[in-house]
Amino acid sequence: MPILKFENVSKTYPGNFIALEEINLVIESGEFLSIVGHSGSGKSTLLKLIYAEEQASEGHVYFNDRAIDSINRKHLPYYRRNIGTVFQDFKLLPQKTAFENVAYALEVSDETEEEINELVPEILEIVGMNDKAKKYPRQLSGGEQQKICLARALVRKPMVIIADEPTGNLDPVATWEIIQLLLKINSMGTTIILATHNKDIVDKLNRRVIALDKGKVIRDHQKGRYAI
Amino acid sequence: MKFTKLKRTFKEGMDNFRRNGWLSFATVSVLAISLYVISVTIILGVTANIVLKNIQDKINVSMYFNSDVEESRILEIKSKLVGYQEIASIEYVSKEQALEQFKKLGDKNPSITQALDEIGENPLLGALVVKAKNPNQYEIITKAISNASFSGDISRIDYEENKTAIDRLTNIIKLVEQVGMTLGIVFVFIGVLITFNAIRLTMYAHKQEFEIMRLVGASNTYIKMPFVFEGIFYGAVSAFVVMICLYATSKFLSPITQGSIGGGDIVSFYFGNFFIIFGGLLLSGIFLGTLSGIIAIRRYLKV
Structure with missing residues (x-):
């Protein structure tokens, strides 16, 4: 069953800059999809359309058969809770500890303190960061920060996790730890969409790969390798 | 559920207030000065009127x-x-x-x-x-x-x-009231501007965080509420500061005003009307803070 569907989607930014053109794409639930392409090829825009940071100029993006652009602005926060996001620059709240950063994702959706105190350590355990729960982001290495981000993305049990260059700032060891975690999360049933520049990762994953160039899908292989 | 949200955003607002030490200090100072000038004006006006009444009673x-x-x-x-x-x-x-x-x-x-x-x-x-x-x-x-x-x-x-003395007194009191009112209005305006600016600066400092908050699914209200609370804190703390300053002022003025007010001097006036003065200050402080917060949110928080 498709969890995400792009139908003739184009995105034009002011100044007539075309970021995406005529994208048609079906992403099945439980898939591990890699998106590759040069900088400026439209990878990030494609992801932004999914987590509703941007809206398509033409066409529609469907999440579980519902057009995302038809969601009332007021309800977008609730929609976003279905999607976990991980970024190259981590985007952790600097004044909160690792625990609090993960807990924040639950606090905003009105979870009770008991649930938070039960769920957060559980998730931190999964990403192997339980012993660093009380550390602030600045006290953690890049790899550790990214694991906290993954924990935060994961804690609300989203249907989709979007990872936009999650390993861009990490050394090879940390990179593989993150990829292993993504695979683990995927094996538990969560759809993963990974945008990356890293050839090694894509080649080793041996999963579906989409290549973007100048806003168009130029390749879509079920067991793909990194090629643009 | 609503209560948890209130409690959490309240805590966030308090954290903002505490973390931005200097900014909070500056904001509270200016807001306090505004409130102080306004309340001194009002108290001066009230006491001047009482004094005038007393004198008028003696006129014949x-x-x-x-x-x-x-x-x-x-x-x-x-x-x-x-x-x-x-x-x-x-x-x-x-x-x-x-x-x-x-x-x-x-x-x-x-x-x-x-x-x-x-x-x-x-x-x-x-x-x-x-x-x-x-x-x-x-x-x-x-x-x-x-x-x-x-x-x-x-x-x-x-x-x-007696006539010239009476006329002069009436004129002085009128002048005090007018100058006080004008100053008060000017300071209210400045106070709101400064508080608004402080909150805007906090928002600027938190700019990247809004994005994060949105990404993890925080609703707009959840993002906005801490700033309203921040404004409320500015106002409430200023009210407390002004209360202390007013006490010091009235203590300082009490020898001069001895006997001019029915119930004694200005310190006893201050304590006699403590709850009215404090309540008024707290309310106006909170009002100014909230107002500034809401203006800043409307203007700068695009969520």
């Missing part, structure tokens, strides 16, 4: 009758005057009563007694002491009296002597 017009006017004639004139609607009360002070009062002064000043002894007879005149309902009406009353049929019996009217 005395008509002194020629020494050959009989007491019965004076009482007859008195009964005529009672009909004037501008007049609040009339009191007859006979020659003898006037002498009594004058002799009492002599207890403190022996030369008075001496002088009286030398004259040998009562040199004082019988008088009618008139109090007006409204201090503005003294002029009308004195005019009416000096034009009345019995004006020939009157030796003198002592209104003119």
Whole structure:
């Protein structure tokens, strides 16, 4: 069953800059999809359309058969809770500890303190960061920060996790730890969409790969390798 | 559920307030100065009015009758005057009563007694002491009296002597009120601007965090509420600061104001009206803070 569907989607930014053109794409639930392409090829825009940071100029993006652009602005926060996001620059709240950063994702959706105190350590355990729960982001290495981000993305049990260059700032060891975690999360049933520049990762994953160039899908292989 | 949200955003707002130490300090200072000027103005206005009332109560017009006017004639004139609607009360002070009062002064000043002894007879005149309902009406009353049929019996009217003093006092109080109000309005405006700016700066500092908050699915209200609370904290803390400053000020002023207010000095006035003053301050502080927060959110928080 498709969890995400792009139908003739184009995105034009002011100044007539075309970021995406005529994208048609079906992403099945439980898939591990890699998106590759040069900088400026439209990878990030494609992801932004999914987590509703941007809206398509033409066409529609469907999440579980519902057009995302038809969601009332007021309800977008609730929609976003279905999607976990991980970024190259981590985007952790600097004044909160690792625990609090993960807990924040639950606090905003009105979870009770008991649930938070039960769920957060559980998730931190999964990403192997339980012993660093009380550390602030600045006290953690890049790899550790990214694991906290993954924990935060994961804690609300989203249907989709979007990872936009999650390993861009990490050394090879940390990179593989993150990829292993993504695979683990995927094996538990969560759809993963990974945008990356890293050839090694894509080649080793041996999963579906989409290549973007100048806003168009130029390749879509079920067991793909990194090629643009 | 609503309560958890309130509690959490309240805590976030408090954290913002605490973390931005200097910014909070500056904001609270300016807001406190604004509130201080406003409340000093109001308190000054209120006390000035009380003082004026006290003085006005002491104002009267005395008509002194020629020494050959009989007491019965004076009482007859008195009964005529009672009909004037501008007049609040009339009191007859006979020659003898006037002498009594004058002799009492002599207890403190022996030369008075001496002088009286030398004259040998009562040199004082019988008088009618008139109090007006409204201090503005003294002029009308004195005019009416000096034009009345019995004006020939009157030796003198002592209104003119008091008049300039009364007028001057009224003018000063009016001026104090006007200057205070203007300053107050200006400071309220500045206070709102500064608080608004402080919150805007916090927002700027948190700019990247809004994105994060949105990404993890925080609703707009959840992102906005901490800033409203931040504004409320600015206001409430300022109110406390002003309360202390006002106490210090009134303590400082109390020797000067001793006895000028009905209940004693300005410190007792401050404590007598503690809850009214504090409540008013707290409410206006919170109002200003919230207002500034809401303006800043509307203007700068695009979520």
